[in-house]
Amino acid sequence: MSANPGTTSFSAVETQPWETLQRDQEVLLRRQLNYLASHSDFYRAKMKAAGVDLAAVQTLEDLSGLPFTCKQELRESLGAAPLLGLHRAAPMSEIVQVQASSGTTGSPAYVGLTRSDRKAWSEVTARGLFACGVRPHDLVLHAFSMSKGFVGGVPIYQGVTRVSAIDIPIGADGGADRLLIAARDARPRCIVGTPNFLLYLASIASDVVGLPATQLGVERLIVGGEPGGGNPAIRSALEQAWGATCCELMGGTDLGCVYWAESDDQRGMYFVAPDHILVELIDPQSLALVPWTEGATGELVYTSLQRQASPVLRFRSGDHVTVTAMGGPGGRTTPAIRCFGRTDDMLIVRGVNIFPSAVQDIVSAMAPLVGGAVRVLADFEGHTTQGNLKLLVERAPGPDTQADAQAARQVEARIRNALSVKAEVHMVRYGFFAAPGAQKVALTLRQMPDING
Missing domain, CATH: 3.30.300.30 (ANL, C-terminal domain)
Known part of the structure; x- marks a missing residue:
């Protein structure tokens, strides 16, 4: 179900009662674990080594008895069986799209999408963009990188079109001048990009197009991909430079393009993918579960719920967050967070x-x-x-x-x-x-x- 322009959420899932969401997640979790048991050599071997029977997991509480998946395991999996690794759980004949990480620690990490996976990514990305303020028929200037297979490129484009908005796919790789000229000519209502790059664009706007960024018609800045969007000083500088409201979003190559996104209340990024991803909060030292309560801090751990090509089970993201709200305006029921750092940083x-x-x-x-x-x-x-x-x-x-x-x-x-x-x-x-x-x-x-x- 999709939203109309007057609502605050794109899908009815985002406003279902938390208890209802958890009951539905248990059903989806059992299906996903059955899928892994029958389709994933990687997870069959991993669970056998841990002495775990996936069929014994029936509830969300049972999930905590399963071992974590770490980034290094996925790197080794990719190295052992290029292109998509030993954890590929769908035949290559069913892969319709491949995305890549930024590869800051070496070779990029590749993930595959089946037709169903691609549809799910577009849907969830659309929910995030809608939460951040993108509406049908909006012009959206695309200032994330459009090259190298990054998830900020084609998947953001697919999410924008899923909202029924219009993507202007210049990309950061197209250059600052070209982006600003497009902003002058098209006067887009929204811009998506990294916070530091959007600050830079604003700083040179007058030199490039003869107008300050505040006169380019932008009303919404949607930022992600690096720290800064949740930083009050950077956010304030962005909003003053553009005369626009700034909202933050977050995702990752291993699970999807966007699955956390800020709404107009700006209390943090709400989880917008409870029917596609199960998220846990753990203490990064003791590895114990941390209850979802406002003010709690911990590391995010993810489990795919409907993924076919590159599913992950209890994946330690390395993202350290603070829970800023439990539910919000418009009937939202999921947690909201701010990310304050990464383990590998x-x-x-x-x-x-x-x-x-x-x-x-x-x-x-x-x-x-x-x-x-x-x-x-x-x-x-x-x-x-x-x-x-x-x-x-x-x-x-x-x-x-x-x-x-x-x-x-x-x-x-x-x-x-x-x-x-x-x-x-x-x-x-x-x-x-x-x-x-x-x-x-x-x-x-x-x-x-x-x-x-």
Whole structure:
């Protein structure tokens, strides 16, 4: 069932009572586990090694007795049987689409979609886009990357068309100038893209098209793909730069394009895929389940419920979140979250867990004392150091370097007070870091760049 433009949710599933959703999820879970038992060599072998009988899982509570699936297992699976891995559970003759991760840690991770999977991805992505404000017949300027098979490309396009909106598929790879010219010519109501790239587009709009971003007709900014959308300072800067409302969404290559999305209440991203994905919250240290209650924190764990080609079972996402609401306006009943970091981004500095996104939140809020852009310099092996937290921080606009020492001291003090670690700040010129584009912004550097060049 699809929504009409006056409603706040795209599907009736999003407003079903939580208890009803859980009963339906149990039915879907049993079907999915039966499917895995008969179609997945990967999960048959994994469960046999763990001494687990999938047929014994009858309730959502039983699911917690199954082992987790980790990202490294999927990488090894893909390496053992390219293109789609040992965990491919549908014949290649039924695969109609292949998507890829950004491949920031090596070769991209590929996932396959059957016709049914593709339909499900489009449906759930449409729910997320609708929650964020896309409506039928809207013009949507596509500023995520359209190349390399990323899920922000073709799957977002498919979700936009599922809403019955009109995608303008320029893509970040088409270049900032072309995107801004399209914005001037088409005056789209919505733009989708990464937060840092949309900030950059706004900063050069007057130079490129002779108009500030606030005069390009955009009413809704829909951001995702990297940290920043939930950062109050970055969000405020985006909304002021464009004169538009900013909403955040989140997904991932292994499960779908979008399955968390913010609504007009802006309390966090609501889960929009309860009939396609089962989500658990766990303590990342003890691995115990964490109840879904407002204020709870933990790591998200996902299980596919209707997936054919590349299903996952109790997949540890590495996304660390805070639950910001349980249900919301318009009858929404699912949890809402903010993501504050990822396991593979986390650094341990003198025994303190540090997420680069938390550093970004602090420094970006210190503008105009500093420019707001920051990178964490992790010039050590692995993720643990007994040294100080090293940061490269862009100074405020202008050539004056006389205030660098004082600005660095203030950043160091703010980091120490907020994160309980000693920081070592190196100031760099404004605009030192490459302008955002098709690639996600990497907040961590592994070696010191030439900051005097």
